[in-house]
Every structure is written in structure tokens, then in C-alpha cells.
């Protein structure tokens with residue numbers, strides 16, 4: 001599919017942490033992540049994906065104050081990722097000057113390898129009034145392979161996932177707070193993005209109630225064939241699966257949709 005595989009690990013144990021995000025409670029949420037990463041590490045996890053805005057939720061009124069904690073939160077996550085020999089990905093509020101972003105941080109064994117600012121802000125919930133949109137995609141080489149990042153509503157934009165795959169991602173990690181009643185969209189779209197790009201998709205959602213919103217969980221790990229390798233129910237938990245990179249390469253060779261594309265006719269993506 002791409003010669004930029006960034007191949008590091010043939011068999012990768014990877015997981016999503018699903019929990020109930022307590023609005024505004026940075027220390028409480030951080031403790032859930034400490035516990036969850038430890039549980040994943042005990043089961044051999046080398047890659048962990050956390051939900052969207054996991055440190056505090058969308059507490060818009062206090063977001064600038066809460067975002068001021070983010071550098072410290074990222075430092076703590078970096079220390080945990082080093083201790084557990086892990087790549088950890090999840091979105092947090094980021095304050096840059098006066099601007100606030102919904103930013104996914106990719107931390108690899110103690111080092112921040114990249115940041116991705118959410119491109120598509122969810123206007124039905126006024127995210128675009130409080131936050132600035134990013135303007136760049138991110139695919140990074142890590143100790144577990146080449147990883148592309150996306151956040152929640154981004155899932156509805158196949159062009160982004162195609163771009164990440166064109167840039168060599170073999171795993172795409174999505175942090176989300178995807179509420180009821182749109183579970184069917186979540187299930188279909190995570191699967192579609194995996195199948196159409198022949199990538200692994202790790203999609204971490206939150207669960208429980210936050211204000212008026214009720215979250216169904218269903219964090220997912222999908223194979224490049226679209227098989228559901230692991231799926232959470234609606235309670236706090238971690239889900240894990242083994243990602244077989246050789247099987248991914250074999251499948252891409254067997255169904256060579258990538259080579260058979262016709263961007264000369266229909267696409268500007270090259």
C-alpha cells in the first residue's frame with residue numbers, strides 16, 4: 001500500500017481505554033488513565049488510545065483554565081509511557097496564546113513525537129465557537145509503527161483518513177466523545193475507514209453521562225479487513241487486541257485496491 005511503512009513491530013498488542021470523563025476534574029481523570037495504562041501494560045499493551053478531551057471534558061466555561069494544566073498532564077503521561085514502554089495517544093485542550101485547540105498528543109516512551117489539532121470542529125455542539133481548528137494532518141513514526149491521528153467528528157471525513165494512509169499510516173488512532181443516539185454511525189464509519197484504507201483503526205470513546213450527553217462507549221479495534229478485533233460495552237474498561245502487521249501486508253497484496261485507484265480521473269489526492 002505504501003513504501004513508507006515505518007515498520008517496527010510485526011505483532012503489536014494495542015488497546016483503548018474507555019472511561020467516564022469527570023467534567024473539570026483533571027486529577028480524577030488522570031488517575032483513571034494511570035490505572036488504565038497499568039492494566040494495559042500488564043497485558044502486554046504497547047499502544048494505548050484515550051478518549052477525546054480526556055482530562056476535563058468539554059467544560060467550555062473553564063476550558064482556558066483547564067488547558068493551563070495540559071503541559072503538566074502531558075509530562076505525567078510521558079513519564080507513564082516511559083515506565084510502561086508504550087505509545088500513548090489522546091486529545092486534550094491546548095492553549096496557544098489566546099487560542100484553544102482540541103489537540104491529540106502522541107507520546108512514545110517518554111517523548112512527545114507529535115501533536116494533531118482537530119481539523120473538523122463539531123459545530124452542532126458549538127465546538128467551533130470555543131476552539132480553533134487545526135490546519136495540518138499528522139502521521140508519525142513510532143516505536144510500534146507509523147501512526148496517523150484523528151479526533152471524533154473527523155471520522156465523518158474519509159478524505160482525512162485517505163490522506164493519512166497515503167502518508168504511510170498503517171494504524172489510525174481516533175480519540176472520541178461520540179454520544180447517543182449515533183452509535184450506528186460510529187460502528188459503520190470506524191469499520192468503513194478501516195476497510196477502505198486497509199488500516200487498523202483504534203477508536204477510543206468515553207462512556208457515562210456528561211451534562212446532557214450520554215455516551216455509549218463501544219470503543220473499537222478494527223482490522224484492515226474490517227473485522228472487529230475488540231469492542232467495549234458501555235462501562236469503563238480497557239479493550240485489547242493483537243495487530244498482525246504481516247497479515248495486513250498480505251491482505252493489501254491480495255486485494256490491491258490501493259494500486260487500482262484512479263486518482264487521475266476523480267481525485268486530487270496523489
Ligand SMILES: O=C(O)CCC(=O)C(=O)O
Pocket residue numbers: 121122151152153154156177178179182185
Ligand atoms: O459526528 C458525531 O456524530 C459526533 C461528533 C462529536 O461529538 C465531536 O466531534 O465531538
